[in-house]
Amino acid sequence: MIAEHVAFGIIAAVMVASALRVVTARDIVHAALYLVIVLAGVAALFLLVGAEFTGITQVLIYIGAVIVLFLFGIMLTRTGFDQDEETDHKHKFPAVLTALLLLAVMIGALVDRFGDEKLDANLPGGLTPQTTAQVSDELFSQYIVPFEAVSVLLLAALIGAIVIARREEGG
Amino acid sequence: MTAATVVSGLLAVEVPYWAASIIKVGVVALVIPTAALVLGYVFLMKMMSFMQSRLGPMEAGPYGTLQLLADGLKFLQKEDIFPAKADRTVFALAPLVVLISTFLIYVVIPTGPDAVVAQLDVGIFYALAVSSLSVVGILMAGWASANKYALMGGLRAAGQLIAYELPLVLAVMGVVIQAGTLDLQKIVTTQATGEIFGWDGIGNPFILTQFAGFFIFLVAVQAELTQPPFDMPVAESEIVGGYQVEYTGFRFLFFFMGEFGTAFAFAALASVLFLGGWALPWGDLGHWGFNIAGPAIMLVKVLAVSALIFWFRFTYPRLREDQLQRLAWKFLIPLSLVNIVVTGIFKVVL
Numbered sequence: 001m002i003a004e005h006v007a008f009g010i011i012a013a014v015m016v017a018s019a020l021r022v023v024t025a026r027d028i029v030h031a032a033l034y035l036v037i038v039l040a041g042v043a044a045l046f047l048l049v050g051a052e053f054t055g056i057t058q059v060l061i062y063i064g065a066v067i068v069l070f071l072f073g074i075m076l077t078r079t080g081f082d083q084d085e086e087t088d089h090k091h092k093f094p095a096v097l098t099a100l101l102l103l104a105v106m107i108g109a110l111v112d113r114f115g116d117e118k119l120d121a122n123l124p125g126g127l128t129p130q131t132t133a134q135v136s137d138e139l140f141s142q143y144i145v146p147f148e149a150v151s152v153l154l155l156a157a158l159i160g161a162i163v164i165a166r167r168e169e170g171g
Numbered sequence: 172m173t174a175a176t177v178v179s180g181l182l183a184v185e186v187p188y189w190a191a192s193i194i195k196v197g198v199v200a201l202v203i204p205t206a207a208l209v210l211g212y213v214f215l216m217k218m219m220s221f222m223q224s225r226l227g228p229m230e231a232g233p234y235g236t237l238q239l240l241a242d243g244l245k246f247l248q249k250e251d252i253f254p255a256k257a258d259r260t261v262f263a264l265a266p267l268v269v270l271i272s273t274f275l276i277y278v279v280i281p282t283g284p285d286a287v288v289a290q291l292d293v294g295i296f297y298a299l300a301v302s303s304l305s306v307v308g309i310l311m312a313g314w315a316s317a318n319k320y321a322l323m324g325g326l327r328a329a330g331q332l333i334a335y336e337l338p339l340v341l342a343v344m345g346v347v348i349q350a351g352t353l354d355l356q357k358i359v360t361t362q363a364t365g366e367i368f369g370w371d372g373i374g375n376p377f378i379l380t381q382f383a384g385f386f387i388f389l390v391a392v393q394a395e396l397t398q399p400p401f402d403m404p405v406a407e408s409e410i411v412g413g414y415q416v417e418y419t420g421f422r423f424l425f426f427f428m429g430e431f432g433t434a435f436a437f438a439a440l441a442s443v444l445f446l447g448g449w450a451l452p453w454g455d456l457g458h459w460g461f462n463i464a465g466p467a468i469m470l471v472k473v474l475a476v477s478a479l480i481f482w483f484r485f486t487y488p489r490l491r492e493d494q495l496q497r498l499a500w501k502f503l504i505p506l507s508l509v510n511i512v513v514t515g516i517f518k519v520v521l
Contacts, residue, residue: 029314033261036307052293056300064303065333071310072329075322131292132353 007048015041032070039063053132195288199277203270206435207428211239213474214481215431222485249420254317257417261315266418266425268308273429275301276436281356282449283465284457294355295347298440299340302395305429306332309404312426313414324413327492328397328404334499335394335401341507342387345514346377346444355440359448360456374452378445380517383510385445387503389476392437393483394495396430400487401495434480435473442472 018037025031039062046055139147216238220227228235253259279294281287291297306329313325347353350361358377365375378385394401405413415426442448449465450456490498 027258029258029261033307033311052291053296056293056297060296060300060303063307064300064336068303068306068310068329068333071307071314072326072333075310075314075326132296 004048008045011041011044011048028074029071032067032074035070036063036067039067053135199274199288202277203273203428203432203435207431208239209474210431210435210477210481211427212236214477218478218481219485243424246420246424251422252417252419254417256317258315258317261311262417263422265308265312265315266422266429268311269305269429270308270425270432272301272304272308273432273436275304276433276440279355280436280439280443281359281465282469283462284356284459285462287356290354290356293353295343295358295440295444296353298355298436299336299343302433302436303332303336305433308429309414312418316414316417318417320410320412321414321416324404324406324410324416327410328414330492331394331397331401331404331495334496335391335503338387338499338503338507339391339395341504341511342384342391343444344507345381345384345510348511348514348518349377349380355443355448359443359450362447363450363452363456374447374450376445376447381445381510381514383506385441387507387510388441388444389479389483390498390503392434392441393480394499395437396434396480398430398434399484400490402489403492403495406489434477438473438476438480439469441476442469446472446476448472 015038018034018041021034022031022038025034039058042062043055043058046052046058212235216227216235228238231237231241253262276298278288279291279298281290309328309332310325313321313323313328316322346358350358352358352361362376363374397404403409405415410416415423418426449461449469451464451468
């Protein structure tokens with residue numbers, strides 16, 4: 001397990017450093033690019049615990065689509081060339097508070113669930129690589145209802161977005 | 172001792188993990204420049220020239236074969252220029268991001284039963300995911316150049332690549348449903364061992380049943396490569412090269428290699444998905460000989476697919492931006508969804 005621990009340490013250190021730069025970078029495009037490194041780190045962690053499908057989905061959705069939309073939006077709405085434009089610091093205090101609250105909730109949930117317990121690598125749900133076939137089998141049998149609910153929710157969001165865009169167009 | 176035993180003996184030698192890794196990295200690193208040279212020479216220079224009734228480069232080497240090498244050397248000698256207001260770090264990193272995205276695709280492309288860098292359970296899904304990384308590099312280049320033509324090119328590229336990512340992925344779904352796996356190696360063997368209504372003479376290459384998928388895939392690839400008729404992001408006549416406008420020397424060379432390396436990689440993916448990849452439908456698929464014959468068989472198929480891609484490129488005039496988006500959202504995506512539904516029905520019925 002030593003190699004995995006070293007890899008985890010390196011990835012985690014890079015992620016934390018980049019995450020700090022996301023919130024401290026003066027330029028919003030730089031912040032978005034540091035976010036790419038953080039999200040790539042998440043994908044690497046998924047791969048490290050054998051969740052191949054989830055890791056690659058992370059790359060496709062977050063880096064390939066979400067970040068590109070971020071950058072697209074930033075570049076479309078700003079001039080993009082002046083570096084000294086002030087990033088918004090008005091909401092610094094509530095933002096720090098929210099982050100700390102989220103951290104407390106997540107630590108609480110993890111400690112409450114696992115405590116000192118160690119995952120057995122040989123148990124189902126342990127650190128065994130999971131194939132895509134297993135993921136899809138579970139998704140379409142055990143978790144079919146939540147899966148369908150999420151699909152309908154996404155469809156509703158999609159239609160809502162189109163309706164709002166159409167109304168603003170004035171057509 | 173026959174040749175067969177010698178070769179299978181060589182293949183059976185246990186290579187340590189680090190040595191295998193170095194060999195694999197070396198192979199992938201060599202494939203991209205070679206692919207760029209081959210495609211650039213055969214299609215960009217010679218095929219386009221012949222279609223336009225001219226000879227193309229003839230001076231460097233026999234029939235101008237060394238022209239691209241000469242061009243490459245010229246690029247390496249050029250001064251490394253940064254625009255005065257450019258964001259230097261992002262500007263320097265952008266071509267690397269594009270090139271790395273290309274490198275990562277090659278990792279999963281199989282060229283023989285054992286001749287593959289990494290056989291992943293999620294092969295084709297991985298290839299499509301890493302190919303989408305190049306958009307980030309293009310946006311970085313467009314933004315960091317501090318040039319409005321570059322920024323416009325970057326934005327156009329992003330809008331285009333997002334729109335055509337969908338038909339690209341959806342076109343592949345048909346093949347995945349039919350083969351029942353995402354693993355590129357298994358997609359190859361499924362086609363080689365398949366049969367058409369009980370006749371197994373040529374296996375069952377998916378181009379026969381997934382012709383719509385093949386067509387959508389090629390059109391989407393054309394747009395992903397930002398080459399004519401989908402070259403608005405780099406349109407020389409309006410925005411003088413788009414996101415590449417401020418790049419010179421070896422950084423421009425990176426973009427060039429990235430473009431042709433990706434063209435080669437997508438052609439290889441198309442030949443694996445639709446034309447049966449490295450395998451021939453006759454003979455034992457596990458045979459060691461396929462590790463040597465496989466790359467050659469692949470190369471023939473890849474060049475055939477590339478010829479199609481470049482034929483489109485030299486034939487059609489540039490689309491307008493709204494025509495481009497309409498083609499993706501109103502024609503290609505609905506068509507690929509219908510293709511998925513039909514494939515799904517057949518998969519369940521048969």
